[in-house]
Amino acid sequence: MIHPTRKFLLPLAAVAALSLAACSSGAAPDGGAGDGGSLVFASYGSAYQDAQNEAFLTPWAKEAGVTVQNDGPTSYPKIQQMVDSGNTIWDVVDTEPYFPVANCGTLVEEIDFSGIDTSNYPEGTWSDCSIPIAQYSTMMIYNTETFSGAAAPTTPADFFDLEKFPGTRMVPGWAGAGALEFALLADGVAPADLYPLDTDRAYAKLDTIRDSLTFWNTSSESQQAMEDGSADLWLAWSGRGYEAENNGAKIAPVWEDNLLAWASLSIVKGTKNLENAQSFIEFAAQAEPQARFAELQPYAPADLSAQPELDELQQKWNVADEAVQRQSIVTNVQWWADNSADAETEWTAWSTS
Known part of the structure; x- marks a missing residue:
């Protein structure tokens, strides 16, 4: 913690x-x-x-x-x-x-x-x-050539459900980009209770998909992976999702519990x-x-x-659409201002282990 x-x-x-x-x-x-x-x-x-x-x-x-x-x-x-x-x-x-x-x-x-x-x-x-x-939002995006219709993921929990939604997941490669929040939401933490982040619980949840997880370290990497179709699910920025689909990527956004930045x-x-x-x-x-x-x-x-x-x-x-805003969670910048140094140290230890 x-x-x-x-x-x-x-x-x-x-x-x-x-x-x-x-x-x-x-x-x-x-x-x-x-x-x-x-x-x-x-x-x-x-x-x-x-x-x-x-x-x-x-x-x-x-x-x-x-x-x-x-x-x-x-x-x-x-x-x-x-x-x-x-x-x-x-x-x-x-x-x-x-x-x-x-x-x-x-x-x-x-x-x-x-x-x-x-x-x-x-x-x-x-x-x-x-x-x-x-x-913009950090949000789940899925490959429409892997999932479609009623079989498509719709919630943060689905991102972590390897049985129902098998395949490669791609998330940002540093702590402050949303993966910790998304893991806690998937584990049942209510948006109102998200902060202060229980990082131990977040890493325990991320460990459940660790073998199916890859990281992007620049937003252009996430966009390229969407355009290449080299993953099945992404946690990525809405702007890169737009750019990727504009370039022909077969993807779709999931707005539930998108993390507003x-x-x-x-x-x-x-x-x-x-x-x-x-x-x-x-x-x-x-x-x-x-x-x-x-x-x-x-x-x-x-x-x-x-x-x-x-x-x-x-x-x-x-992301300014009213329907999207109703599903958005505003990132707590004060928590990150106070804790980013320790959070990044923890992330590095976990992601390189």
Whole structure:
């Protein structure tokens, strides 16, 4: 059983993916006149950050007259370095949701919520030092060439039922990505009683399928496995499910007890552009730019009043759908902020044994 330790550790797979040295990422937004000062935005690069530019940064920069520079990838050690040295060069950063909870007031600034309407956000998705801009789910996905119709799995318990649903299972390869929660739900723990996580019980449940279990360490690995059909059941991110099916994968989502997570924006402690950073946070918190981002990337708006124009497949994987939200469980970011270091140590010991 994990006991709170007030430690924060980035999940191992994420550590491997992030570089300590920042480099230019994403296209520079158009339209900033420059007379309103500047802002440096750090995120994860590629099409994801390009979409953030189109949906959030470009229209805000044009409206505010601010010159925006992109940087990245997001690196927690880099943020620590900046703050410790008193040389904060990033102003706003995209992070996992429990980073600002664990480091509020130390590595990231408190946000002024007087100009932000949180009434349409799922409960628990914002904190004193962060706002959600998009949401996704860690969820069960099954191979429709293995299971179909009435014989398809529908619950977390089915994921662990090797007799009724034989085959290979694939789950994230680190503790903080949902496998522990999913194991407890499958073992009969009620969503309301999920936290604090009984990790001993979770590992005992995972042991029942250990010989049929493989791990993905990057989300692209999970997507490729769905497209290849190299597993029968996955615990994976909704966005990767959408991308895989869009590329022809024979898969289907299972929404019962999906684990809701989200992308967060925070202001880096010691920013020299606090006013612009706050202004950008307020803009990104709104429904309209979040709707546009959802149209460009396989994420749902965090603001549930947003109305993106989605095609049929996007809607199929839309975690903001009311029916999906009723079946969602919001990840307890405070528990993970307090316990991630010990949880990752336990996971490594179990997964490599």
